Amino acid sequence: MKGPDYGRAFGLMREAAGDTWHGYVRHPFVQALGDGSLPKAAFLHYLRQDYVFLTHFSRAWALAVVKSETHDEMLVAVGTVNALVVEEMKLHVGICEAVGIAQEELFATAERPENLAYTRFVLEAGYSGDLADLLAALAPCVLGYGEIGAWLSQVAASKTYRDWIDTYGGPDYQSTCKEVGALMDQALSRRIGADFKASPRWDRLCATFRTATELEQGFWQMGLTP
Ligand SMILES: Cc1ncc(C[n+]2csc(CCO)c2C)c(N)n1
Secondary structure: OOOOOOOHHHHHHHHHHOHHHHHHHOOHHHHHHHHOOOOHHHHHHHHHHHHHHHHHHHHHHHHHHHHOOOHHHHHHHHHHHHHHHHHHHHHHHHHHHHOOOOHHHHHOOOOOHHHHHHHHHHHHHHHHOOHHHHHHHHHHHHHHHHHHHHHHHHHOOOOOOHHHHHHHHOHHHHHHHHHHHHHHHHHHHHHHOOOHHHOOOHHHHHHHHHHHHHHHHHHHHHHOOO
């Protein structure tokens, strides 16, 4: 399965993750978003958990600011923190309010273990490693949604979840993915050399990427079980 072009590091890590990647980007939850068969209750449950997820994910991108070594790295990281807190989290608040879930109720959502495991894994990759380790853990989330959005934009037969699909399949998010992919290439070249596969750190970075991919799969699965 050929993927989108979000840079060299992503392409190689995606390939190394093998079937695990496919299990994430073609998960039954994703298929059900495309054909409209996903129950509304499952979608809202997912959105509520995703709000909690984004809180911790924003902290992980803030850690990327801390772990940056150049102004260019800082710019991408700080831009992502801003987009997450100012736009994406607000979008979730708006969607939930529109269907009758008040802000207080959303903010009081109890965090599911699958959700907790994922975000704390990402944060830990950053705490104990450098920006390369952190980006390997962040990449499946950011770039996987780009790949899912691009695919669903082409194949989705139903209009039910069209807004969600357009958010991630649209040109704005696709250019964010290219920017984050380029950041990965630059950050890795700086820390492990341009010949990624020749680095003694490569296998570990791929293992981090694969674990985060498995945790994304777990997040979709959690979405199917409100
Ligand atoms: C479980 C889960 N995984 C990925 C995303 C997608 N996502 C998270 S942050 C972000 C912006 C760029 O970092 C995007 C697109 C999500 N919402 N929830």
